[in-house]
Amino acid sequence: MTDTDVDALLIGGGVASAAAAAELRKQGFAGSIALVTRELDPPYRRPPITKQLLGPEAGDTDLAVVSPQWWDDNDVQLRTRSAVLSLDTETRTATLADKTEIRYRSALLATGAMVRxxxxxxxxxxxxxxxxxxxxxxxxxxxxxxxxxxxxxxxxxxxxxxxxxxxxxxxxxxxxxxxxxxxxxxxxxxxxxxxxxxxxxxxxxxxxxxxxxxxxxxxxxxxxxxxxxxxxxxxxxxxxxGAVPDTKLARKAGLRLGPSGGILCDRTLCTSATGHWAAGDVCEYHSEVHGRALRVEHEDHAIAQGVTAAHGILGQPVAHREVPYFWTELAGWARFEYVGPATQWDRTRVTGSWDSDFTVWYERGGRVVAALTSGRPEDLDRARAEIVRA
Ligand SMILES: Cc1cc2nc3c(=O)[nH]c(=O)nc-3n(C[C@H](O)[C@H](O)[C@H](O)COP(=O)(O)OP(=O)(O)OC[C@H]3O[C@@H](n4cnc5c(N)ncnc54)[C@H](O)[C@@H]3O)c2cc1C
Missing domain, CATH: 3.50.50.60 (FAD/NAD(P)-binding domain)
Known part of the structure; x- marks a missing residue:
């Protein structure tokens, strides 16, 4: 098998990996990038799986994160149907299922989650x-x-x-x-x-x-x-x-895991091995905003973490200070949007009306720690600002 060298190896074919690839190129990263995924398809979005794909318009739903040409246009080597079986974090070498060895300068582990x-x-x-x-x-x-x-x-x-x-x-x-x-x-x-x-x-x-x-x-x-x-x-x-973080590769590579079972990362999403970053459902990072280790399974947050990890790969690490955002939709009946997350609160306050549009504010010690809205997206910005200040 041909061995190769890449500057940035992105492991996983979800939105987190795809976002990292896009951010690297957007920031002018001139090095080589390879995205390796065991999926049959290039990176795609999962939320429509329980929504549009089960509805009458399923045939028209395109889940791809970017157009098929994007990968060539942006000089990102895309390897589908390819699992990374092991990582040697000392020599920075990944071994694929077909025994190919890829040497890399930096790696992103964005291996996502599996159903429980x-x-x-x-x-x-x-x-x-x-x-x-x-x-x-x-x-x-x-x-x-x-x-x-x-x-x-x-x-x-x-x-x-x-x-x-x-x-x-x-x-x-x-x-x-x-x-x-x-x-x-x-x-x-x-x-x-x-x-x-x-x-x-x-x-x-x-x-x-x-x-x-x-x-x-x-x-x-x-x-x-x-x-x-x-x-x-x-x-x-x-x-x-529910889902469980897919940490098989990380565990085999000896990376540290966090209390929620994700790959433990610092505030910049760097794992316990220098030059190895994590993002998305598998990432459990120290959130400065929340003052604790945090792991969420939210699409927008996985994308935001892919962007943060790209800055680490670029050699310009930044703290990941995004307030996680989640949304869910019940057919066309209702849509809820949420920022937080809060695991504990001592009081909730509801503004608006349950019959039309409303926001539930979750408070702890007099401070907003999360908010859920139906129809009042502007409230989420207020909640975000308060969560960051808390
Ligand atoms: C059905 C469903 C509905 C959802 N709906 C919503 C919603 O409405 N709103 C919302 O905010 N979020 C929703 N989510 C959550 C959201 O989709 C996830 O947070 C997001 O997909 C996480 O992206 P990721 O890139 O971290 O991981 P994933 O999308 O899980 O991608 C990880 C990828 O890594 C690959 N991989 C793993 N190990 C290896 C390896 N060793 N080698 C190569 N490849 C590997 C996997 O095959 C997979 O392709 C939903 C999730 C599901 C499943």
């Missing part, structure tokens, strides 16, 4: 879906065409988005979750109650306070059974039980 799979009786049944890549959505959509009922496992935004999308396609949806209402873990009980009202008003059935203990069916999923013994039937089961 539930290991329960019946897990091997056909008809149990997890969503991370477009192919997962295509398969679900094809099966949904012949399905009457779907069970969504989990109270996550993924489950809520899929419930909304499938309901729009005429599938009866039931969400089963241990929480008292969807999205409660991230956004608290008031927002969760609002989302519950919204979903049930559109025909989604909610089974709350119940843990799924088994997938029912003999080879093919027929639904789920809860810990309390309740059977919930469905021709389809979709699991939205």
């Amino acid at each position: 799979r539930l290991s329960l009786p019946g897990s091997a049944n056909a008809g149990i879906h997890y969503l991370r890549a477009p192919a997962n959505a295509h398969k679900l959509r094809a099966q949904a065409a012949a399905a009457h009922r779907a069970v969504l496992v989990g109270g996550s935004f993924i489950s809520a988005e899929v419930a909304a999308s499938l309901t729009e396609s005429g599938v009866e949806c039931t969400m089963v979750m241990p929480e008292r209402a969807p999205l409660e873990t991230a956004f608290g009980p008031e927002v969760a109650s609002h989302v519950a009202r919204l979903l049930t008003a559109r025909g989604v059935t909610l089974v709350c306070g119940e843990q799924v203990s088994e997938f029912t069916g003999d080879g093919t999923a027929t639904g789920v059974r809860t810990a309390s013994g309740r059977d919930i039937p469905g021709d389809l089961v979709v699991v939205g039980s």
Whole structure:
């Protein structure tokens, strides 16, 4: 196999890596860049997977982050279907699955996250879906065409988005979750109650306070059974039980991990090995803004971190001071935008009206630590400014 040398090796084919490549060229980086991804496709966006790709307009949805010519035009070597198997951080050498060795000056680890799979009786049944890549959505959509009922496992935004999308396609949806209402873990009980009202008003059935203990069916999923013994039937089961950072490569390379299981980085997104940076879902950095190690799985934040890491690769490291931003959309029914994140708050304040547009302000010790809005995006700027000052 031909060995090569590159100045910047970007590992991972998500938005974080793509943003780093774009920022390097934008800043006039004249060195060679290679982006290596085990995906079949060049970098693409994931949010449409649970939204447009499950809806009637799926065929027109282009997920690519940049046009196919962009890579050549910007002299970025794109290696799809190529996994990096190991990294020697001392000699700065990456070994790919086909045994090619790439020597590099700087590396970005943007290996993202993987779905958290539930290991329960019946897990091997056909008809149990997890969503991370477009192919997962295509398969679900094809099966949904012949399905009457779907069970969504989990109270996550993924489950809520899929419930909304499938309901729009005429599938009866039931969400089963241990929480008292969807999205409660991230956004608290008031927002969760609002989302519950919204979903049930559109025909989604909610089974709350119940843990799924088994997938029912003999080879093919027929639904789920809860810990309390309740059977919930469905021709389809979709699991939205979160994601885990993909740190396999980082662990093998001996990089330090953080308390949330991501690759531990300093405030400039430099990992425990000099010249090795991390960005996106896999990155757990010291956030000066929050005063703690932070890891989020938000698309815009992954892009922003790709940009920050590029400055490190350029030899001009800067602290990553972005306030993480997240958005979610339930079919065309509602869109929520959020800045934070807050894990603890002692008070919430609501401005506006739950029936039209509103903002929920999360406060701790009299200071805003997060805000969620539906229809009042200008409030997010105010919240950002307060979060940064806090
Ligand atoms: C279905 C879905 C819906 C979402 N919706 C929203 C939303 O509405 N709003 C929002 O803000 N966020 C949303 N997100 C989250 C957002 O998509 C992620 O935060 C973002 O994609 C993270 O980008 P990334 O580049 O860090 O990682 P990823 O997109 O996970 O990319 C990592 C890449 O690295 C590759 N890789 C891993 N290891 C190796 C290796 N050793 N060698 C080569 N390649 C490797 C992987 O194959 C993958 O291509 C959603 C996520 C999903 C899955």
